[in-house]
Amino acid sequence: MAVFTPVSESDAQKLLTDYALGELVSLRGITAGIENTNYFLTTTEGEYVLTLFEVLTREQLPFYIELMHHLATHGVPVPEPQTLNDGTRLTTLHGKPCAIVSRLSGGYEPDPSAAHCALAGHTLARAHLAGRSFSISQPNLRGLSWWQENIPKVIPFLSGSQTELITQVLQEQTAFADSDTYRALPFGPAHCDLFRDNVLFDGTFEMPRMGGIIDFYFAGCDTWLFDVAVSVNDWCIERNTGVFQHDKLQAWLEAYASVRPFTDEEKLAWPVLLQAAALRFWVSRLYDFYLPRPAQTLKPHDPRHFERILRARRNTPAPAL
Known part of the structure:
Protein backbone atom coordinates (compact mmCIF):
# COMPACT_ATOMS: atom_id res chain seq x y z
CA MET A 1 0.00 0.00 0.00
CA ALA A 2 2.99 2.30 -0.29
CA VAL A 3 2.89 4.81 -3.14
CA PHE A 4 5.16 3.30 -5.77
CA THR A 5 3.39 4.87 -8.79
CA PRO A 6 2.25 8.51 -8.55
CA VAL A 7 -1.33 9.17 -9.68
CA SER A 8 -2.45 12.75 -10.36
CA GLU A 9 -5.95 14.14 -10.09
CA SER A 10 -6.10 14.39 -13.87
CA ASP A 11 -5.14 10.71 -14.09
CA ALA A 12 -7.98 9.85 -11.74
CA GLN A 13 -10.46 12.05 -13.60
CA LYS A 14 -9.63 10.31 -16.87
CA LEU A 15 -9.90 6.88 -15.25
CA LEU A 16 -13.34 7.68 -13.85
CA THR A 17 -14.71 8.24 -17.37
CA ASP A 18 -14.57 4.45 -17.75
CA TYR A 19 -16.89 4.00 -14.72
CA ALA A 20 -20.29 5.26 -13.64
CA LEU A 21 -18.96 6.47 -10.28
CA GLY A 22 -19.49 10.22 -10.61
CA GLU A 23 -16.92 13.02 -10.72
CA LEU A 24 -13.65 13.24 -8.77
CA VAL A 25 -13.80 15.11 -5.48
CA SER A 26 -10.46 14.19 -3.91
CA LEU A 27 -7.51 11.79 -4.19
CA ARG A 28 -5.14 10.92 -1.33
CA GLY A 29 -2.26 8.45 -1.25
CA ILE A 30 -2.17 5.72 1.41
CA THR A 31 1.32 5.36 2.86
CA ALA A 32 0.91 2.20 4.94
CA GLY A 33 1.92 -1.20 3.60
CA ILE A 34 4.55 -2.53 1.25
CA GLU A 35 3.06 -4.20 -1.82
CA ASN A 36 0.71 -2.05 -3.95
CA THR A 37 -0.01 1.60 -4.68
CA ASN A 38 -3.26 2.66 -3.01
CA TYR A 39 -5.22 5.91 -3.00
CA PHE A 40 -8.39 6.96 -1.23
CA LEU A 41 -10.67 8.11 -4.04
CA THR A 42 -13.70 10.26 -3.28
CA THR A 43 -16.26 10.99 -5.98
CA THR A 44 -19.65 12.63 -6.10
CA GLU A 45 -21.11 9.11 -5.80
CA GLY A 46 -19.15 7.73 -2.86
CA GLU A 47 -15.89 6.65 -1.21
CA TYR A 48 -13.56 4.20 -2.93
CA VAL A 49 -10.01 2.85 -2.92
CA LEU A 50 -7.94 2.92 -6.13
CA THR A 51 -5.24 0.23 -6.28
CA LEU A 52 -2.40 -0.09 -8.78
CA PHE A 53 -0.81 -3.53 -8.63
CA GLU A 54 2.97 -3.39 -8.53
CA VAL A 55 3.79 -7.12 -8.30
CA LEU A 56 0.73 -9.15 -9.24
CA THR A 57 0.28 -9.65 -12.96
CA ARG A 58 -2.82 -9.06 -15.02
CA GLU A 59 -3.13 -12.84 -15.41
CA GLN A 60 -3.06 -13.39 -11.63
CA LEU A 61 -5.42 -10.58 -10.66
CA PRO A 62 -8.82 -12.04 -11.66
CA PHE A 63 -8.51 -14.44 -8.70
CA TYR A 64 -8.34 -11.58 -6.20
CA ILE A 65 -10.85 -9.27 -7.85
CA GLU A 66 -13.43 -11.96 -8.50
CA LEU A 67 -12.93 -13.49 -5.03
CA MET A 68 -13.85 -10.16 -3.43
CA HIS A 69 -16.83 -9.88 -5.76
CA HIS A 70 -17.90 -13.44 -4.89
CA LEU A 71 -17.60 -12.88 -1.13
CA ALA A 72 -19.46 -9.57 -1.32
CA THR A 73 -22.35 -11.19 -3.21
CA HIS A 74 -22.48 -13.86 -0.49
CA GLY A 75 -22.89 -11.29 2.26
CA VAL A 76 -19.32 -11.26 3.59
CA PRO A 77 -18.25 -7.67 4.42
CA VAL A 78 -15.40 -7.03 1.96
CA PRO A 79 -14.57 -4.24 -0.53
CA GLU A 80 -16.75 -4.59 -3.62
CA PRO A 81 -14.77 -4.27 -6.90
CA GLN A 82 -16.47 -1.71 -9.10
CA THR A 83 -17.55 -2.69 -12.60
CA LEU A 84 -16.36 -0.66 -15.56
CA ASN A 85 -18.67 0.49 -18.31
CA ASP A 86 -17.55 -2.49 -20.43
CA GLY A 87 -18.62 -4.99 -17.74
CA THR A 88 -15.13 -5.88 -16.49
CA ARG A 89 -13.62 -5.12 -13.06
CA LEU A 90 -9.94 -4.67 -13.97
CA THR A 91 -8.26 -1.96 -16.03
CA THR A 92 -4.85 -0.28 -16.51
CA LEU A 93 -3.25 2.98 -15.35
CA HIS A 94 0.35 4.04 -16.06
CA GLY A 95 0.99 0.59 -17.50
CA LYS A 96 -0.05 -1.09 -14.24
CA PRO A 97 -3.20 -3.17 -13.77
CA CYS A 98 -5.60 -1.38 -11.46
CA ALA A 99 -9.03 -1.62 -9.85
CA ILE A 100 -11.42 0.54 -7.87
CA VAL A 101 -13.20 -1.01 -4.89
CA SER A 102 -15.73 0.35 -2.43
CA ARG A 103 -14.29 1.86 0.75
CA LEU A 104 -15.68 0.18 3.85
CA SER A 105 -16.73 2.13 6.91
CA GLY A 106 -14.85 2.04 10.18
CA GLY A 107 -11.21 1.90 11.13
CA TYR A 108 -8.74 -0.70 12.33
CA GLU A 109 -8.16 -1.33 16.01
CA PRO A 110 -4.44 -1.37 16.91
CA ASP A 111 -5.06 -2.94 20.33
CA PRO A 112 -8.02 -5.29 19.82
CA SER A 113 -10.03 -6.69 22.71
Whole structure:
Protein backbone atom coordinates (compact mmCIF):
# COMPACT_ATOMS: atom_id res chain seq x y z
CA MET A 1 0.00 0.00 0.00
CA ALA A 2 2.99 2.30 -0.29
CA VAL A 3 2.89 4.81 -3.14
CA PHE A 4 5.16 3.30 -5.77
CA THR A 5 3.39 4.87 -8.79
CA PRO A 6 2.25 8.51 -8.55
CA VAL A 7 -1.33 9.17 -9.68
CA SER A 8 -2.45 12.75 -10.36
CA GLU A 9 -5.95 14.14 -10.09
CA SER A 10 -6.10 14.39 -13.87
CA ASP A 11 -5.14 10.71 -14.09
CA ALA A 12 -7.98 9.85 -11.74
CA GLN A 13 -10.46 12.05 -13.60
CA LYS A 14 -9.63 10.31 -16.87
CA LEU A 15 -9.90 6.88 -15.25
CA LEU A 16 -13.34 7.68 -13.85
CA THR A 17 -14.71 8.24 -17.37
CA ASP A 18 -14.57 4.45 -17.75
CA TYR A 19 -16.89 4.00 -14.72
CA ALA A 20 -20.29 5.26 -13.64
CA LEU A 21 -18.96 6.47 -10.28
CA GLY A 22 -19.49 10.22 -10.61
CA GLU A 23 -16.92 13.02 -10.72
CA LEU A 24 -13.65 13.24 -8.77
CA VAL A 25 -13.80 15.11 -5.48
CA SER A 26 -10.46 14.19 -3.91
CA LEU A 27 -7.51 11.79 -4.19
CA ARG A 28 -5.14 10.92 -1.33
CA GLY A 29 -2.26 8.45 -1.25
CA ILE A 30 -2.17 5.72 1.41
CA THR A 31 1.32 5.36 2.86
CA ALA A 32 0.91 2.20 4.94
CA GLY A 33 1.92 -1.20 3.60
CA ILE A 34 4.55 -2.53 1.25
CA GLU A 35 3.06 -4.20 -1.82
CA ASN A 36 0.71 -2.05 -3.95
CA THR A 37 -0.01 1.60 -4.68
CA ASN A 38 -3.26 2.66 -3.01
CA TYR A 39 -5.22 5.91 -3.00
CA PHE A 40 -8.39 6.96 -1.23
CA LEU A 41 -10.67 8.11 -4.04
CA THR A 42 -13.70 10.26 -3.28
CA THR A 43 -16.26 10.99 -5.98
CA THR A 44 -19.65 12.63 -6.10
CA GLU A 45 -21.11 9.11 -5.80
CA GLY A 46 -19.15 7.73 -2.86
CA GLU A 47 -15.89 6.65 -1.21
CA TYR A 48 -13.56 4.20 -2.93
CA VAL A 49 -10.01 2.85 -2.92
CA LEU A 50 -7.94 2.92 -6.13
CA THR A 51 -5.24 0.23 -6.28
CA LEU A 52 -2.40 -0.09 -8.78
CA PHE A 53 -0.81 -3.53 -8.63
CA GLU A 54 2.97 -3.39 -8.53
CA VAL A 55 3.79 -7.12 -8.30
CA LEU A 56 0.73 -9.15 -9.24
CA THR A 57 0.28 -9.65 -12.96
CA ARG A 58 -2.82 -9.06 -15.02
CA GLU A 59 -3.13 -12.84 -15.41
CA GLN A 60 -3.06 -13.39 -11.63
CA LEU A 61 -5.42 -10.58 -10.66
CA PRO A 62 -8.82 -12.04 -11.66
CA PHE A 63 -8.51 -14.44 -8.70
CA TYR A 64 -8.34 -11.58 -6.20
CA ILE A 65 -10.85 -9.27 -7.85
CA GLU A 66 -13.43 -11.96 -8.50
CA LEU A 67 -12.93 -13.49 -5.03
CA MET A 68 -13.85 -10.16 -3.43
CA HIS A 69 -16.83 -9.88 -5.76
CA HIS A 70 -17.90 -13.44 -4.89
CA LEU A 71 -17.60 -12.88 -1.13
CA ALA A 72 -19.46 -9.57 -1.32
CA THR A 73 -22.35 -11.19 -3.21
CA HIS A 74 -22.48 -13.86 -0.49
CA GLY A 75 -22.89 -11.29 2.26
CA VAL A 76 -19.32 -11.26 3.59
CA PRO A 77 -18.25 -7.67 4.42
CA VAL A 78 -15.40 -7.03 1.96
CA PRO A 79 -14.57 -4.24 -0.53
CA GLU A 80 -16.75 -4.59 -3.62
CA PRO A 81 -14.77 -4.27 -6.90
CA GLN A 82 -16.47 -1.71 -9.10
CA THR A 83 -17.55 -2.69 -12.60
CA LEU A 84 -16.36 -0.66 -15.56
CA ASN A 85 -18.67 0.49 -18.31
CA ASP A 86 -17.55 -2.49 -20.43
CA GLY A 87 -18.62 -4.99 -17.74
CA THR A 88 -15.13 -5.88 -16.49
CA ARG A 89 -13.62 -5.12 -13.06
CA LEU A 90 -9.94 -4.67 -13.97
CA THR A 91 -8.26 -1.96 -16.03
CA THR A 92 -4.85 -0.28 -16.51
CA LEU A 93 -3.25 2.98 -15.35
CA HIS A 94 0.35 4.04 -16.06
CA GLY A 95 0.99 0.59 -17.50
CA LYS A 96 -0.05 -1.09 -14.24
CA PRO A 97 -3.20 -3.17 -13.77
CA CYS A 98 -5.60 -1.38 -11.46
CA ALA A 99 -9.03 -1.62 -9.85
CA ILE A 100 -11.42 0.54 -7.87
CA VAL A 101 -13.20 -1.01 -4.89
CA SER A 102 -15.73 0.35 -2.43
CA ARG A 103 -14.29 1.86 0.75
CA LEU A 104 -15.68 0.18 3.85
CA SER A 105 -16.73 2.13 6.91
CA GLY A 106 -14.85 2.04 10.18
CA GLY A 107 -11.21 1.90 11.13
CA TYR A 108 -8.74 -0.70 12.33
CA GLU A 109 -8.16 -1.33 16.01
CA PRO A 110 -4.44 -1.37 16.91
CA ASP A 111 -5.06 -2.94 20.33
CA PRO A 112 -8.02 -5.29 19.82
CA SER A 113 -10.03 -6.69 22.71
CA ALA A 114 -11.40 -10.20 22.96
CA ALA A 115 -14.62 -8.85 21.42
CA HIS A 116 -12.73 -7.60 18.36
CA CYS A 117 -10.96 -10.96 18.09
CA ALA A 118 -14.28 -12.82 18.19
CA LEU A 119 -15.73 -10.66 15.41
CA ALA A 120 -12.64 -11.24 13.26
CA GLY A 121 -12.68 -14.99 13.81
CA HIS A 122 -16.39 -15.28 13.09
CA THR A 123 -16.09 -13.27 9.86
CA LEU A 124 -13.08 -15.20 8.59
CA ALA A 125 -14.94 -18.48 9.07
CA ARG A 126 -17.86 -17.08 7.07
CA ALA A 127 -15.45 -16.08 4.31
CA HIS A 128 -13.92 -19.56 4.22
CA LEU A 129 -17.31 -21.25 3.89
CA ALA A 130 -18.48 -18.77 1.24
CA GLY A 131 -15.28 -19.43 -0.71
CA ARG A 132 -16.19 -23.10 -1.18
CA SER A 133 -18.33 -22.19 -4.20
CA PHE A 134 -15.70 -19.90 -5.77
CA SER A 135 -14.67 -21.34 -9.14
CA ILE A 136 -11.20 -19.80 -9.68
CA SER A 137 -8.18 -21.51 -8.14
CA GLN A 138 -4.80 -19.94 -7.47
CA PRO A 139 -2.12 -21.04 -5.00
CA ASN A 140 -0.92 -18.92 -2.11
CA LEU A 141 1.96 -17.15 -3.88
CA ARG A 142 3.74 -16.67 -0.52
CA GLY A 143 3.49 -20.33 0.43
CA LEU A 144 6.08 -23.09 0.80
CA SER A 145 7.62 -22.80 -2.66
CA TRP A 146 8.15 -19.05 -2.10
CA TRP A 147 9.84 -19.72 1.24
CA GLN A 148 12.10 -22.31 -0.41
CA GLU A 149 13.04 -19.85 -3.14
CA ASN A 150 13.67 -16.80 -0.97
CA ILE A 151 15.18 -18.08 2.26
CA PRO A 152 18.56 -18.62 0.51
CA LYS A 153 18.43 -14.96 -0.60
CA VAL A 154 18.10 -13.61 2.97
CA ILE A 155 20.43 -16.04 4.74
CA PRO A 156 23.53 -13.87 3.95
CA PHE A 157 22.03 -11.18 6.21
CA LEU A 158 21.40 -13.51 9.17
CA SER A 159 23.46 -14.55 12.17
CA GLY A 160 24.46 -18.15 12.73
CA SER A 161 21.63 -18.83 15.18
CA GLN A 162 19.08 -17.21 12.87
CA THR A 163 20.33 -19.25 9.92
CA GLU A 164 20.09 -22.44 11.94
CA LEU A 165 16.52 -21.62 13.00
CA ILE A 166 15.20 -20.60 9.60
CA THR A 167 16.81 -23.60 7.88
CA GLN A 168 15.49 -26.06 10.45
CA VAL A 169 11.94 -24.74 10.31
CA LEU A 170 11.94 -24.78 6.51
CA GLN A 171 13.02 -28.44 6.54
CA GLU A 172 10.24 -29.28 9.02
CA GLN A 173 7.60 -27.45 6.98
CA THR A 174 8.72 -29.10 3.76
CA ALA A 175 8.41 -32.53 5.35
CA PHE A 176 5.02 -31.76 6.92
CA ALA A 177 3.59 -30.54 3.60
CA ASP A 178 4.22 -34.06 2.29
CA SER A 179 2.33 -35.76 5.13
CA ASP A 180 -1.10 -37.39 5.15
CA THR A 181 -2.17 -35.07 7.97
CA TYR A 182 -1.40 -32.00 5.88
CA ARG A 183 -3.18 -33.40 2.82
CA ALA A 184 -6.32 -33.98 4.91
CA LEU A 185 -6.62 -30.34 6.04
CA PRO A 186 -9.62 -28.33 4.78
CA PHE A 187 -8.44 -26.18 1.90
CA GLY A 188 -9.77 -23.35 -0.24
CA PRO A 189 -9.60 -19.59 -0.86
CA ALA A 190 -7.89 -17.92 2.11
CA HIS A 191 -7.01 -14.32 2.94
CA CYS A 192 -3.46 -15.25 4.08
CA ASP A 193 -2.77 -11.76 5.49
CA LEU A 194 -5.51 -11.09 8.04
CA PHE A 195 -3.56 -8.83 10.35
CA ARG A 196 -5.39 -6.43 12.63
CA ASP A 197 -4.87 -3.54 10.18
CA ASN A 198 -6.77 -5.49 7.50
CA VAL A 199 -10.03 -5.53 9.45
CA LEU A 200 -12.21 -2.47 10.01
CA PHE A 201 -14.60 -1.92 12.91
CA ASP A 202 -17.50 0.42 13.54
CA GLY A 203 -19.10 1.11 16.91
CA THR A 204 -17.15 1.75 20.08
CA PHE A 205 -14.22 -0.06 21.64
CA GLU A 206 -16.53 -1.55 24.26
CA MET A 207 -19.18 -2.55 21.68
CA PRO A 208 -17.46 -3.00 18.31
CA ARG A 209 -19.28 -3.89 15.10
CA MET A 210 -17.66 -5.53 12.09
CA GLY A 211 -16.92 -3.09 9.28
CA GLY A 212 -15.22 -5.59 7.01
CA ILE A 213 -12.10 -7.38 5.83
CA ILE A 214 -9.81 -5.53 3.40
CA ASP A 215 -6.65 -6.10 1.32
CA PHE A 216 -7.12 -9.47 -0.32
CA TYR A 217 -4.05 -9.14 -2.53
CA PHE A 218 -2.07 -11.83 -0.71
CA ALA A 219 -5.00 -14.23 -0.87
CA GLY A 220 -4.66 -17.69 -2.35
CA CYS A 221 -5.87 -21.23 -2.01
CA ASP A 222 -4.29 -22.72 1.09
CA THR A 223 -5.30 -24.63 4.18
CA TRP A 224 -7.84 -22.67 6.15
CA LEU A 225 -5.87 -23.51 9.28
CA PHE A 226 -2.89 -21.57 7.91
CA ASP A 227 -5.20 -18.56 7.50
CA VAL A 228 -6.30 -18.92 11.13
CA ALA A 229 -2.68 -19.23 12.30
CA VAL A 230 -1.63 -16.09 10.41
CA SER A 231 -4.47 -14.20 12.06
CA VAL A 232 -4.01 -15.24 15.68
CA ASN A 233 -0.24 -14.70 15.43
CA ASP A 234 -1.10 -11.02 15.05
CA TRP A 235 -4.44 -10.54 16.83
CA CYS A 236 -3.87 -12.51 20.01
CA ILE A 237 -0.31 -11.78 21.14
CA GLU A 238 1.65 -9.66 23.56
CA ARG A 239 3.34 -7.37 21.05
CA ASN A 240 6.80 -7.24 22.59
CA THR A 241 7.25 -10.97 23.08
CA GLY A 242 4.92 -12.71 20.62
CA VAL A 243 3.46 -14.80 23.46
CA PHE A 244 -0.26 -15.50 23.18
CA GLN A 245 -2.81 -13.60 25.27
CA HIS A 246 -5.10 -16.50 26.04
CA ASP A 247 -8.36 -14.58 26.54
CA LYS A 248 -8.03 -13.11 23.06
CA LEU A 249 -6.94 -16.40 21.52
CA GLN A 250 -9.82 -18.30 23.09
CA ALA A 251 -12.33 -15.68 21.89
CA TRP A 252 -10.92 -15.77 18.35
CA LEU A 253 -10.86 -19.57 18.04
CA GLU A 254 -14.24 -20.16 19.68
CA ALA A 255 -15.93 -17.61 17.42
CA TYR A 256 -14.37 -19.18 14.33
CA ALA A 257 -15.26 -22.72 15.40
CA SER A 258 -18.87 -21.70 16.07
CA VAL A 259 -19.17 -21.19 12.29
CA ARG A 260 -16.75 -23.87 11.05
CA PRO A 261 -15.64 -26.42 13.65
CA PHE A 262 -12.03 -27.58 13.47
CA THR A 263 -11.35 -31.12 12.25
CA ASP A 264 -9.27 -33.75 14.04
CA GLU A 265 -6.50 -33.31 11.47
CA GLU A 266 -6.46 -29.57 12.08
CA LYS A 267 -6.07 -30.13 15.80
CA LEU A 268 -3.01 -32.32 15.09
CA ALA A 269 -1.53 -29.82 12.62
CA TRP A 270 -2.10 -26.72 14.73
CA PRO A 271 1.38 -26.41 16.33
CA VAL A 272 3.10 -26.85 12.96
CA LEU A 273 0.84 -24.37 11.14
CA LEU A 274 1.39 -21.73 13.82
CA GLN A 275 5.11 -21.99 13.05
CA ALA A 276 4.42 -21.93 9.31
CA ALA A 277 2.52 -18.68 9.66
CA ALA A 278 5.35 -17.11 11.68
CA LEU A 279 7.97 -18.32 9.17
CA ARG A 280 6.06 -16.90 6.22
CA PHE A 281 6.11 -13.37 7.63
CA TRP A 282 9.63 -13.58 8.99
CA VAL A 283 10.87 -14.45 5.51
CA SER A 284 8.85 -11.76 3.75
CA ARG A 285 9.89 -9.09 6.23
CA LEU A 286 13.53 -10.10 5.95
CA TYR A 287 13.21 -9.85 2.18
CA ASP A 288 11.51 -6.44 2.28
CA PHE A 289 14.00 -5.12 4.84
CA TYR A 290 17.23 -6.24 3.17
CA LEU A 291 16.17 -6.40 -0.50
CA PRO A 292 13.58 -3.62 -0.84
CA ARG A 293 12.05 -2.23 -3.99
CA PRO A 294 12.18 1.54 -4.58
CA ALA A 295 9.08 3.41 -3.41
CA GLN A 296 8.11 6.99 -2.73
CA THR A 297 6.79 6.14 0.72
CA LEU A 298 7.91 2.82 2.13
CA LYS A 299 8.17 1.78 5.76
CA PRO A 300 9.58 -1.75 6.03
CA HIS A 301 8.54 -3.70 9.10
CA ASP A 302 11.08 -4.96 11.63
CA PRO A 303 11.69 -8.63 10.72
CA ARG A 304 12.76 -9.46 14.29
CA HIS A 305 9.10 -9.32 15.36
CA PHE A 306 8.26 -12.55 13.56
CA GLU A 307 11.52 -14.17 14.57
CA ARG A 308 10.36 -13.67 18.18
CA ILE A 309 6.94 -15.11 17.38
CA LEU A 310 8.49 -18.15 15.69
CA ARG A 311 10.77 -18.81 18.66
CA ALA A 312 7.78 -18.41 21.02
CA ARG A 313 5.78 -20.98 19.02
CA ARG A 314 8.65 -23.45 19.21
CA ASN A 315 9.40 -22.90 22.89
CA THR A 316 5.84 -22.93 24.26
CA PRO A 317 3.23 -25.68 23.71
CA ALA A 318 0.48 -24.54 21.38
CA PRO A 319 -2.91 -23.98 23.03
CA ALA A 320 -5.35 -26.65 21.92
CA LEU A 321 -7.96 -25.87 19.29
